[in-house]
Every structure is written in C-alpha cells, then in structure tokens.
Amino acid sequence: MASGIIRDVDIKGIACAVPEQIINNEDYASVFGKENVQKFINLTGVKTRYVAKDEQCTSDLCYVAAKELMKKLEWEPSSIDALILITQTPDYAVPATACVLQHRLGLSEDCIAFDINLGCSAYVYGICTVSSILTAHGLNRALLLVGDTSNFGINQNDSATAMIFGDGGSATALERCDGKSFTYFLKTKGSGFRSIMVPAGHARTRGKQIQDESLYQLSMNGSEIFAFTITDVYKSIESFFEEYGIDRNYIDMFVFHQANLFILKNLARKLKIPMDKVPVSIDRYGNTSGESIPLTLVDVLGNEKSREPVKVFMCGFGVGLSWGGILMDIDRSVCLPMIYTSDYFKGDDS
C-alpha cells in the first residue's frame, strides 16, 4: 500500500464556496414521480443542493474561496509558491485551469501551477501531492484548490445522477511547519474505470460519429460503487489503522467523501464507529465530488474560534476507481464560514 508519514507541513486554512442557486430535490416529483423521489431522498439523504448557473465554472468558485482565504491569512499573492487545482470540470480542454487561476489570483511567475484530474478522492490526493511538493522542493506556501461543477453535462432524465450532485469549489492553504505531520494511504483500482464515466467527447472517441447523446453525459454504476466502498475501501482503512497502530476510538471525526448517506452509514457500521463521529453535509449540499471533504469540515467547523486541535480521519473514494485516507490533527479554527456566491469570470473573450 502506498502509505507513509509526511512531515513538516500544516493546513493553515480551508475555505469553501458554493453557488447561491439552491435546488430542492422534492421539485423533481414531476419528472420522476413523488414516490421515486422520496425513495431516492431516503437512500441518498440529498434534500437540497447548490447548483451553478451555466456561466459559473468550478474555477470561479475556487477563485472566490482562495481570495477569501488569502485575505483571512494575510497571505500576499507573491508569497505563494504553488497552486494545484483538482477538478473534472476544468474551464477548457486546453490549457490547464490552474494557469488561468495563477493569473487571476495575481500569483508570481515563480509559482508552480497545474491541474490534476480526480474526483471523489481529490482532497486526499491533493493534500499528499501538495505537501510532497512543498517538502521536496523546499517551498513554503501552497494553495490546493479542489472543486467540481458536476451538474454540468448531467442527464436530467437519469434519476441516478440528476438529483445527487452539488457544485462547489474549495481552497486549502498549506504551509511548511516544523514538527507537524500526518499519516496517509493512497490507492487505485483502474479496472473499475467504467463505474463512473463520461465515455465520449475526448480523444478515445475521436473521429467517430456518436449519435447517442447520453455517451457525453456522466454514467454511474451505483451498485458497483457501493460494493467497492464496503469491500475495497473498508478493507484499506482497516489495514491502514492496523499498519500504523491507529486506535479509532481516539479519532474525533471521520470525514468521509459524501457519496450518499446509505454508503456513509454502511461504511460506519463496518468500521464500528458511531454515526455521531461521521459528519454529514450531503443532506443540504449534495455529493460535491472532491470538495465534499473540505466542505464537510467547513460545515462543522466554519464558525469555530478555538484553536484546540481536532483529530480527523479524512477518506475520499470513488471515480477512477481511486481512494485514499489521511489522519491528521487540525486546528478547530482553521475553516472559514461557508461562502455563497454567484460571481464568475468575465474577462474571457470566448
């Protein structure tokens, strides 16, 4: 298992932004029938979701979150050495959206900037990647931006995907800090790459005349994802706890990717942890893809002032299939309150 301890990096702040437009899933009764919608809400837990209007991209939400975070931390743009964006809904096919954001945020030309394509596991992969970059390159400060506007390109007549996703963007400030450390594991099972997929629209279908519009939309195999979570993900968490001698009773919060409520409950049951240690944000925000872990942290800690540390196990799992976990102590005061915004980038000529 790819796992270990990363030292001398700390999370200094987390900010999340969601669109102002709120969608109530009960309003889908006219599309799918009242009973089916209720059944869906009972299983997934998703009652409302924040959904971006067409003109608002992931980058716009991440931009607002990053701006607020830099202001709160009093980080000068020139002091930021790296900006990594993890999204599956970039602004353009080319170039990397991180480069656009480096420009919009006024960061220095000495700043590393690139995108990573991951979803549900993005936050855990992001914290590990950014921390490794800081330590390996002897750099000091970085911004990790994670977000998705997953409702872009969703088939509104597919009940499995039309009512599940919320949109949002997050910014996490990481800084070199002597003495701080966290433990992690990262895993991949590419054999399940079809489980969550947009099959058409990129190079694999180049030159083909595709009539079936649904191939350009996200397809999700719910039963495979569920089985993957309660077997592969569950077993890796158990192995990780065992390998590093982690006593789950001393963990304050288990912040899981908010896939759906049924998955969260089953994962908690298998791990024998009480649901009151598993914060839930999916009921109000939907499944916000890679942002769901920072969003859940912001939802729980967004108004905390105490600097008392909280021991958090974060675990992201899904599309790829890709998953990973991190155990770390964070300050209770690390999160900004939730930001609601309709802002978008107007400097784009296209």
Next chain:
Amino acid sequence: MTLKEKLNLLEEVLDVEKDSLGENTLLEEIEQWDSIAVISTIAMLDNVFGKEAEPEKVKNARTVKDILDLME
C-alpha cells in the same frame, strides 16, 4: 436462518408485503426491484451474511431463489 426467515428478510429489504415472496417469484415481476433494491440487497448480504456479493450477480438474478443462493 430458516427459508421463511430469509424470505421475510428479503421482503423487508425490498419493502414488499410480508409472506408475499416465494422461491420461484420472478424478480422482474416485483415492482420494487430496481437499482436501489440491488444496492439494498448487496448491503443486506454483507451485513447479515458477511457475503461480498458481486453486483453483477445480484443485478442479473432472475428469481428470489437466485438471491437466496447468494446468502449461502
């Protein structure tokens, strides 16, 4: 677990009337047998019987007996 208990358990999972299922009941004739029912069945097989059911096997089950066999 007796056959009756297994059937009652499945009736509970599928949210159908008690004692309405038999071994030969065709799943496609049960209105509640949908993608959510497949997920609930996988969870039940894991939770009650400790079985890692392959999603395809549950999805492709034809009769109630096919599900009962996965409990073994």
